[in-house]
Amino acid sequence: MTLQITEDSRFLRRMTFRLMLPSLCVMLCLALSNVVDSLVLGIRLRENGLAAVSLTLPIYMVYNVLDLALSTGGSLTYVRLLTEGRAKEARAHFSEITLLAVLMSVPFVLLGIFFTPQVVRLLGAHPKQGEVYLLAQGYAHILLLAAPLFFLKNVLYEFIRNDDGEKLAAFGFITGTAADFILNFVFVLGLDMGVRGAILATICGQFLSLFIYACHLLHPQSVLRFSPEKPDFRRIGSSLRIGFAGSSKYGMQFIYLLCANRLLIGMFDAEGVAIFDLILNIGYIVFAIFDGAQSTVQPLAATLASEQNIAAAKRIFILTTVTGMLLTAAGIALCISFAPLLCALFGLDSADVAKDAAASLRIYLLSVLPAGLNMMLGSYEQALGRKKLCFLMTLLRNFAVQIPVMMIFCLLRSISQFYYFCLVTELLSTVIWLIGARISGQSLIGETDALPTLHTGLYGEDSDIGRLLNETAAFCEKWNADKTQTYFTTLTVEEVCTAILANTAQFSRRTRNRLYIQITLIAKPDGDFELHLRDNARSFNPFSMYTRRFRRTDAEKDTDTLGILIVKEKAKHFFYRRYLGFNVLVITV
Numbered sequence: 001m002t003l004q005i006t007e008d009s010r011f012l013r014r015m016t017f018r019l020m021l022p023s024l025c026v027m028l029c030l031a032l033s034n035v036v037d038s039l040v041l042g043i044r045l046r047e048n049g050l051a052a053v054s055l056t057l058p059i060y061m062v063y064n065v066l067d068l069a070l071s072t073g074g075s076l077t078y079v080r081l082l083t084e085g086r087a088k089e090a091r092a093h094f095s096e097i098t099l100l101a102v103l104m105s106v107p108f109v110l111l112g113i114f115f116t117p118q119v120v121r122l123l124g125a126h127p128k129q130g131e132v133y134l135l136a137q138g139y140a141h142i143l144l145l146a147a148p149l150f151f152l153k154n155v156l157y158e159f160i161r162n163d164d165g166e167k168l169a170a171f172g173f174i175t176g177t178a179a180d181f182i183l184n185f186v187f188v189l190g191l192d193m194g195v196r197g198a199i200l201a202t203i204c205g206q207f208l209s210l211f212i213y214a215c216h217l218l219h220p221q222s223v224l225r226f227s228p229e230k231p232d233f234r235r236i237g238s239s240l241r242i243g244f245a246g247s248s249k250y251g252m253q254f255i256y257l258l259c260a261n262r263l264l265i266g267m268f269d270a271e272g273v274a275i276f277d278l279i280l281n282i283g284y285i286v287f288a289i290f291d292g293a294q295s296t297v298q299p300l301a302a303t304l305a306s307e308q309n310i311a312a313a314k315r316i317f318i319l320t321t322v323t324g325m326l327l328t329a330a331g332i333a334l335c336i337s338f339a340p341l342l343c344a345l346f347g348l349d350s351a352d353v354a355k356d357a358a359a360s361l362r363i364y365l366l367s368v369l370p371a372g373l374n375m376m377l378g379s380y381e382q383a384l385g386r387k388k389l390c391f392l393m394t395l396l397r398n399f400a401v402q403i404p405v406m407m408i409f410c411l412l413r414s415i416s417q418f419y420y421f422c423l424v425t426e427l428l429s430t431v432i433w434l435i436g437a438r439i440s441g442q443s444l445i446g447e448t449d450a451l452p453t454l455h456t457g458l459y460g461e462d463s464d465i466g467r468l469l470n471e472t473a474a475f476c477e478k479w480n481a482d483k484t485q486t487y488f489t490t491l492t493v494e495e496v497c498t499a500i501l502a503n504t505a506q507f508s509r510r511t512r513n514r515l516y517i518q519i520t521l522i523a524k525p526d527g528d529f530e531l532h533l534r535d536n537a538r539s540f541n542p543f544s545m546y547t548r549r550f551r552r553t554d555a556e557k558d559t560d561t562l563g564i565l566i567v568k569e570k571a572k573h574f575f576y577r578r579y580l581g582f583n584v585l586v587i588t589v
Helices: 002-083 087-114 116-124 131-145 147-161 166-190 194-219 235-288 288-306 309-337 339-345 351-363 368-383 389-402 402-410 417-442 466-476 483-506 510-511 542-552 561-570
Strands: 453-459 516-523 529-535 573-579 584-588
Touching: 002 087, 002 116, 002 131, 002 194, 002 235, 002 288, 002 309, 002 368, 002 584, 087 131, 087 235, 116 131, 116 351, 131 194, 147 166, 147 194, 147 466, 166 194, 166 573, 194 402, 235 288, 235 309, 235 339, 235 368, 235 389, 235 402, 235 483, 309 339, 309 351, 309 368, 339 351, 339 529, 351 417, 368 389, 368 466, 389 402, 389 417, 389 584, 402 417, 402 453, 453 466, 466 483, 466 516, 483 516, 483 529, 483 542, 483 561, 483 584, 542 561, 542 573
Parallel strands: none
Antiparallel strands: 453 516, 516 529, 529 584, 573 584
């Protein structure tokens, strides 16, 4: 067992960091994209520019509620379907989610065309505020018209990165963000286009990202395709329930932003809202690492949970959380040290405003690590399909605890001390969530597999296939397989593993000794046995290779080829894909 855990860790570490590095880059770029509008408008328009952007942020929150429910829930279902070898259903689900994203964006376009002034008033702006009102209206008008771009970009990004396209997804996101960043300076500072220039720069970045993502859909080796079929409403509903368990936080943040903006502009005028916008923007940056860790743990934990390997999913959670904590702590230290400089960078450089802004920022940063832990717990529960625990965390820290605590701290009438409510919110949310989880009787990051499962593997050139076959036969007999099913299951394991080992014979001894085959065998409730194999050899599909070989040779003289073809014929289902640098094979016997 120690050997098994050690060798599994090789897969887990490589999978984690291969996915986490581009995810961190993407989330840092997303943070910069969120910040750049406030940065350039703060430089050009000072407090009024920051206040206008802050007043329109609730629109982004509504977008996030819907498009992240679609993209996160849909992509997790896509991962599960691919893990189970159901590629056709996975493609159909991608098509369903994409069409639904377009349909959901249409009402926002209509609001932008006909009702922009009413929307801006709802967000807390008023004609009496003069320039702030006009700036907010100009920004919101274009933002609403561009809704389809935001919805499609998030959906394509999540699906592509879970289709072994994490590098292209990251490249598209980073390129679009870079274009947004550069064009902001050109349009706002160079051409003096104001808030319209800021949002137009964002739209240009969205277009560029979508163009790059389209390349993945046309790639011949990608599983992802637009393949519309009759909608499966039960499957769509399941994805939305999973997605809303996490994305509902943005609906709650919509209410939070409305309340905070109205309270702060009433008590402290534009200065209070400008400081609030500064803190939100610094928050985007320091939370980018945790956002990247979330984007890593969700697909990996969902994949491992589908393979009934909850212990490995737990190790992924711990690895990503600890990494996120350490990197974020370094970022917090830098922000605390250079708080006055950050305030000046956003145009808050007058003596009184800068003092309040720096103090507020430092107090707010105390809440980041507790908030990051809560984020990771919620994301992990969402990946495992535990919608109730995920939603409970979302509800507590984004509404049920946050709003009342914020109202209480408003009574202090101090702009800096007001931000202690963030730390209190996170700590109370953690305590209440732990109590709720204990009452529900669920293990927080449980280790037991839901179905009977055998976890084993072969490591290195001198692998003992005999041991593996004995383990497989014993497992099948234990879970009531008849002799025929036991025979075909052990035959499948033997032939596929032999093919993988034979494929590495052409490489150096060092390469052969570094070969690892991770094997998971699941006893399904319907009596089938589902075999998952993951190996670190070069791209290799045993079924396609040996089918071609059979056509060129005499099968009677080639028992290896004959064995693979028997497996291919007798298996109820088989599916191969290359994912995160590994060959992944799913076979149902």
